[in-house]
Amino acid sequence: MLKVLMFGWEFPPFNSGGLGTACLGLTRSLTRLGTDIIFVLPKNLGAKADFMNIRCADSADYTDLVARGHGLNIKELGVFLYPYLTETEYRERYDWLQFLQKINHVPTGKSLYEEVLRYAVLSRQIAREEKFDIIHAHDWLSFPAGLEAKRISGKKLVAHVHATEIERTGGSVNKNIYNIEKECLRQADQIITVGGRTRDIVADNYGVTKDKIEVVHNGIDHDYFENVDQGRNRLLSLKKTGHRLVLFSGRLTIQKGPDYFIRAAQKALTIDPKIYFLIFGAGDMKNKLMHLAAGLGISDKVLFGDWLRGPDLVYAYQAADLYVMSSVFEPFGIMVLEAMMNRTPVLVSKQAGAVEAVKNILTVDFWDTDEMADKIVFVLSHGQLHKHLAENGREEVKKITWEKAADKCINLYQSLIKNPACSPA
């Protein structure tokens, strides 16, 4: 049986973005196809999966500390990683870390960058203890851990890129993060990107050749969205008097382009005032976005809510008449598939990787807010088009499975194992 040592950074239900969702979908299908997975997380938050073994780096080296009895469970005190944490946010939380360090003598990194290296160091022991055939690491926070495992075991490393630093920051990269990505991608034996555009960005900016990169589109769990009682969908109340709902859901950061969504909203409202624009998510742009909506005089039409998970997310998709993803950069955009599963028509920026995977969607350039507004109003006012997108989208997305992605990964694993050629190390 093929055994994979996989490094991630988040896993449902403790995820803050699409990466955790992708890891769950991919690993579940990999195990269904007969792969054995040891999944490593930087920090023990209690993530569980019945189909694979999850190990946490923080409990590897410091288990002895548990016995010291500081009244704190050491499993909760590991590497302080959170996928979308910026360096600034990390520094703000650093006081807390220093406090933990003082009472526990756990060395803690001074920066997010150092924390990532610490995760790598902690992962050595797991790499020594476990038997496996191949290493698979997701995004930059776990790349150094994957690389350490490769160094210790001599096994091949697959680096799975869900987003690059260039995409996350809109170009104003953090040098340290970029350097980690660059070095790890150089040393990886195989690179996977979730879309063609990210493949091009990696090839153009990270000094690797395209033949080392394979595109593996994300999939979607079909059973995930079935069991929700529509009678309890409180968002439907918003539509009692004939309003339509347009949904934006995602991190409120430059990368996701929520500001373009609001500008398009203002234009759409001049044509059709009976629309609510729902923005669910958290992020450093949230306050700015409220000022933007108020400044445009539409703060009563743009409603802000917290990041959605579980049934609330499903309610939002199902209540919405249109899902809009106005990302400036969107390596894939798993929420496009989620919306389609829920029969919600999708308007997505042409830049998204998901555009390569599905056809029954509308696309727009994120910066073209006139066109975005036009298409929003158009879908809402053309019942036939709305129905077509909803029904055909649903049928189409059924074929976009994690099995397909897992199958591609397994083929890559097998050819890597067969091919003894040394990677440039």
Place this chain on the structure above:
Amino acid sequence: MPSICFYFQVHQPRRIKKFRVFDIGNDKHYFNDDSESKLNNRKIIEKVANKSYLPANRLLLELLGRHPEFKVSFSLSGIFLEQVEHDFPEVLKSFQDLVATGRVELLSETYYHSLSFLYSRDEFRHQVKKHKEKIKKLFGVTPRIFRNTELIYNNELGQTAEKMGYRGILTEGADHILGWRSPNFLYSPPGAKKIKLLLKNYSLSDDIAFRFSEKTWAEHPLCADKFAHWLSNHNGAGEVINLFMDYETFGEHQWEESGIFDFLRHLPAEVLRHPDNEFLTPSEVVAKYEPKAELDIPHFISWADIERDLSAWLSNDLQRDAIAKIYSLEKEVLSTGDEELIENWRRLQTSDHFYYMCTKFFADGDVHKYFNPYDTPYDAFLSYMNVLNDLRLRVEEINLQINNKNF
């Protein structure tokens, strides 16, 4: 011989509970937080009543009994009165006892402590009338002197108040309005025939309201005899010293431990020790003195923050859009004829809602933070806009029903 004129403001808003997008259309109770949070209106009033209203009223009643020359005035917002009437009748009773002495004047204001004068004259008149009726019903008196929310004032308001029959109106003695002139005389709005302007002496008022317990202040601790001496020093250089402040100064903003109640206890005797001093209510002030000059105030002023303008409520786009949206619903809301709905709409006009959305974080940030029950101005804004949308949905539903009946 300076006359001393005390006016205390008493107001408690109905704070909006945390209201999510998911609550819109599903929950028409906006003000009923019953948690331990700072949005639980009942709990807040209970706390302030015990720390401030009840002990301060007891003390004032005692002082009025001891000094026949002692007088004060209050403005009690309607939205405050209805809350204590419902939940804390003993608080209401303590105010009624004060008014019954005949030496406590009540002033006129907008029932909902709103900024309606800036947005809708019809609504403004309605709220002033409603407040007047409430005062008449609870206290058996009719106010003759007007004070607008947060002492917000301009020429137009002065002229409007005159047309409404008021003999006096209160506002801030702001430096940028007065220039070299003194706040210790009466003035009149341009072109006014009868109405007189009483200006707050903010320096002396704020010595009590803001600086009293400030240990770094050179005059700390402030004793009644020292303060009375400062007042007497104006002898010959002013006619009336207007000491206007929030009533919560006593026991809430300035804690009991600061000695604020002792200060108040001794103040009347210390003031009256000087034979030329006296206490007057605003009505007595306007009866006794004539305006010294016209005061031109074309732009709105208020008693809030260092700017003494509208910026506490209307300085950012969140505040401006939120308030524009609530007043834009006026016609539709009133046309429903639904009393509960109309009442909710009016409660959403209370100025505090917009104050909580303020993002001025400089010199006044501390004050704003102190008075803000929400974690951030953005939390205040979100709950407000969600509630506004819930209200609008209810309006639309009712109007749809009306239309359906007509077909």
